[in-house]
Amino acid sequence: MGPPAKEYPFQYFAASALASSLGYPLWRAAAIGQSGFQMHTINIGGVTVPRVATPYVYGFLPPYKGMVATVFGMTWARAAIFWMSDYGHDVLLKNGYSNTTAAVLPPLAVSATVQVLNQPIVRSTVTLQDPKYNLPNVFSSCKQIYKTHGIAGLWHGTTAGVLKTVPKYVTAIAIKDIMEEKLPKPDPSSPSYDADRFWRSVAKSATAGVAGAALTNPLDVIRNEQFKTEAGLRVTIRQLWNEMGIMFMTRGLMKNMVAVAMPVGMTIFFTDMFVQYSIDQERNQSVQYSTNIENERKQKI
Secondary structure, X not given: OOOOHHHOHHHXXXXXXXXXXXXXXXXXXXXXXXXXXXXXXOEEOOEEXXXXXXXXXXXXXXXXXXXXXXXXXXXXXXXXXXXXXXHXXXXXXXXXXXXXXHHHHHHHHHHXXXXXXXXXXXXXXXXXXXXXXXXXXXXHHXXXXXXXXXXXXXXOOHHHHHHHHHHHHHHHHHHHHHHHHHOOOOOOOOOOHHHHHHHHHHHHHHHHHHHHHHXXXXXXXXXXXXXXXXXXXXXXXXXXXXHHHHHHHHOXXXXXXXXXXXXXXXXXXXXXXXXXXXXXXXXXXXXXXXXXXXHHHHHHO
């Protein structure tokens, strides 16, 4: 088991903010690819960008519509899910619950709640990425959605969003916890201790991120298609099946693996790094304090 989460909420938030900021262009590319938005041709230096690469290129190009709202939404959502899940894990274990219950119940409850609360931001920012969408920002997008579809329109696609978000984070956090327990602990006396600790965190973070993203790609596709068409869940699934067959489940998969697996993995990795750095600083300060006390004692003798 790792260090107690309740002692490091700032580190969780900082890690989530950094991962969300770095992952914004990738999220934008995935939102475009999974939604099936029609992209205009992009020319860079007189060279036409291949159609398959257009969403990736577009993701990095201005205007960055909804960037602040997107980064804010992803930051607080991931920070809440990871911190409260780890905190809940510790609390449940101390109260005698099984490892399985402690690993599954907190992310199940927290991620579902966060998804519902965050849905208007998700809804408006995804819709805003359509190149044909003429509204300038998220506030205008929310107003337009409310005007056209009422308050319920802001939560359109919530079912698919919850079905996608909950398994993703339950899977990612469960694998993170399993690997935390199973991977060999680095030996502090080893000359390669820092490198061993780094690569252990990389392996844990990458595996958790990839597993969570791959599992939930079909639900990402359904949710984003709902945003585009305003259709219900069953109608959307039927339309996707009629249009693409079972292959709809893989639409935007590679973009999703990059846009979801990387930020989730980076959040876990940065959290490890920030928490471990804080622990190292606390240990160094404790050693320094003990040394100072000992020196003062010797001087008095």
